Amino acid sequence: MSKVAGIAVLLAGGLLAATLCFGAPASPSQIPSIFKPESTPADSIFRLSLLVLSITGLIFAVVFSLLVYSVAKYRRRGADDGREPPQVYGSNQVELAWTVIPVLIVLVLFLATARVIHSIQDARKPSGAIEVIAIGHQFWWEFRYPALGVVTANELHVPVSDPADSSPTFITLLSADTDHSFWVPRLAGKTDLIPNRVNHTWIDPHETGLYLGQCAQYCGIQHAKMLLRVYVDSPEQFDQWVHEQKRPAVANGSVEEGRQIFETTACVNCHAVSGTVADGRFGPDLTHLMSRDTIASGAAPNTPDNLRTWIQDPDSIKPGSLMPAMKLSEKDLDALIAYLETLR
């Protein structure tokens, strides 16, 4: 048996060594690790997880050791006399011990957990909170700031929250079609967006920066590319961003041809550009399209080439997305892109 085991382990070790050479390290700030919290809900969860991991780790160490010990010590030796070992049927004291101790552990875990549940879910919304309504769509995120008059998509901007003078963002979660889930691991646990139901979550990021996430409830063919980007801005940056988002669309006379194409083709059925006749709600609001780093809910960087590809052949970027291929002529497409590029 040991020979077989040895050969198999060598094989595995060799393969593992080979794969270790190909691992590509990622830039740490972009790793959406739940163990790198940067916001109170994520932090509370992290602390609870440390308690849970300690307790389960201890249980593991004890039981694992006992298992290893029993398998090693009570194995049948070569020089065995062939007699059966003492036939022990049980022991009430032992059973009592290993019932009572787990019950106590369960109680401790339950109480600790219930406290964290309450502190996160029943947190009161302070008066300085930013209010956002997030509406999940197949396969993009709509973000509305009703008090600030801002409508955008896929890239959420929130102000950093100073623990001393907290300005959290409270997000109401709705869905326009099927179930989705809002998950930005470093900022909070996930909460689902369910049609005909209103859910809530909140974040209060302590550090500025970009936080990555994505939809975490299977919602159809392009669930995988319903990505999330949360930009935590300094208070000044945030105010600046709000100010720019509130403005109606830039009106630039040199791209009149492109605007005409936009407003007379099917684009307006789905997309809105404030200050123009376009007020479709099915797709993302494009008023400030160029203020975003990505298109197609994070599926591609926001470059003219990608924009062009997205309009002509969305399936090549996000196959199965609900954006139809517009089938414009090259000339029309050029004009349209020129127009879209002005929507800052």
Next chain:
Amino acid sequence: MSSAAFIRNAAETEWVLPSRGRVGMVSLIAAESAIFTIFVVAYIFYIGKSLSGPMPKDVLETPIFNTICLLSSSLTIHLAVRALRNARVNAFGLWWFITMVLGTIFLVGTGREWQRLIFEKGLTISTNLFGTTYYSLVGLHAFHVTVGLIGIVLAMIFTLLGKVEPAHSERVDVFSMYWHFVDAVWVVVFTVVYVIGR
């Protein structure tokens, strides 16, 4: 290897186990109860939540007569089983026939109620949440009545052909457990739909 442990000792105490027919039927009833529970939960959950359309109090008429018929059929089937156990095959046939008639009246009554609801009141399974849950729950029950009635009809045919004997009373009793279950479900459905849900 001695099989001393295997030789049956006739003088030992009698080894009695439950009848498998009864245990099987009880298990089936448990499973069916779980199905009905889910439909009842859905019905109760959606009370008052329809966005539009006829509401229960606008269209439902309490089926008192139907209910009396169905619940009486539990009594008559019980009398039939008892008669068969006591070897009174003719009495069994009579009570069984009455059970069949009562069950049929219930089904016909349900059918007529549905006809009224659909064609006069415009309530269908797709009208609103009330329509969906009502027809599903009452329909599921009516389906179970139908299955039971088919069994009853079959036994009726066997009876008329003279093939049913007192030795069959255990089997008939087990079948009657199903029928009693169907009636018990009706008590619940009736209460939920016509009393609570109005």
Next chain:
Amino acid sequence: MSSETIALTTIGEAERPIGERLHDWVVTVDHKKLGILYILYALLFLVIGGIEATILRIQLIVPHNHFVSPEVFNRMMTMHGTTMIFFVVMPILFGFGTYLIPLMIGARDMAFPRLNAFSFWMTAFGGLLLYFSFIGGNGLYGAGAAPDVGWWAYAPLTSRAFSVGHSTDFWTLALLASGVGSIGTGVNFIATILCMRCPGMTLGKMPLLAWLNLVVGGMVILAISPLTAAQIMLCIDRYLGGHFFDTQAGGSAVLWMHFFWIFGHPEVYILVVPAFAFVSEIVPIFSRKPIFGYPIMVAATIAIGFISFSVWAHHMFTVGMSSYGNSFFVFTTMAIAVPTGIKIFNWLGTMWGGKIQFKAPMLFCIGFLFQFLIAGLTGIMLGAAPFNWQLSGSYFVVAHFHYVIVGGILFAVFGAFYYWFPKMSGRMYNETLAKWHFWLFLIGFHMTFDFMHIPGILGMPRRIYTYEPGRGWEFWNLIVTIGVLFQIAAILIFVGNLLWSLFKGDPASSDPWDAWTLEWSTTSPPPEYDFATLPVVKSRRPLWDLKHPEDPDWKYE
């Protein structure tokens, strides 16, 4: 007079025409043949489900891979889960139960042999219907109309609006059919165990496998039914214009979740409790001691059976239930860890002070013990709701439940295969090949499922056909996929061993393991009627009493 001499002679068996022998298998109501049919059916689907998993893992080996399209991936993902749960694990466990229960309780067949056959064929039909979906829709191109809604089929993704065509219908109808079969099996298990035990075998004297399958039977009839009800409602929504889960008409998507998980959570205990039964039979034999704490094991199993119906919404911690609702389900979920842990301790207690023999069945059971321990602990982590808000819907959960189902249940099933293969086939399997199977599978399992926890912790959701580079997930996905190679090799060895041993293995005696329960008193394989004379028992280990007349169990129980 030993029962060996009453064995039906098999001369002339080989001379019957093949058509007649096949016909025999098709129309059989013999629990042994039906048990073997279940097991072979499940083995076939294990290979198919494994191929589906391999496709998934190849697609995920690097980010932005193009091995399969998102449509195909989503269909493979759904079919893999649905197949493994309903057409692999359930049939294999029902198969072993059907085969073993009568033999272990001293009966000649199940309580309802024809219902037994009906249940098998309904399950088989369900599987075939599910796989027929590949030919629907686009035909074989793009995996046809195979379901692509995930094995939970959440509403409203399954409504006609979002699930165009028949893929959801294949899912619903196939599982409705196999569900009917499962309920039949549940009824049969209960009736058999309660009504067909041989004289002297009180409930307190029957093997743990019988007790645990009794609890499973009870759970099946109460848990499958809610799924059946929900699926009927889904059909009503899709084809009769109903609004059960139609959020546009005021219906509730969460209601589907409740109904599904009221089935779904007991379901996973239906899957694991028979595995507990195998371990409870095998570990004592290879430790040469009786099971430690038989009454507590029974009580713990009954407790698990009951509590499992109260934990379901721990699959729904993220849907926005109130803090009170969430806390309740945390409590029940943590509570179920107590009887489960007790069982692990009792198996440990069985090995303690024994003389452990590392034959293949025991190796797999030891693997089960280590791995089920870990799986249970990650389960506790997931039961802490706030921690769940991070971990659910991610690869951490995928790792957890594969740890239970593969590391726990499948290991126990492999143990059961090797343990009862001699009884069922009359041949011994090849022990060296079995050990190769064990070690290769152990390595592959750990490579895949240990490291799978990490992408979950790093924020990788589940059910995604591809993922972004630069999030730290690539390396772990690579290792996870490579582990699959080892598992494939191990399964090939396993199947090869079974086939080879079936024809070339040494003939097996009636009791090759020196065991203590009644099935080992029959020939290998048992005669069609199981027992010439029904046994009478006085203790939990009738064969121990026979072999040790100076020290029988009934003196101590």
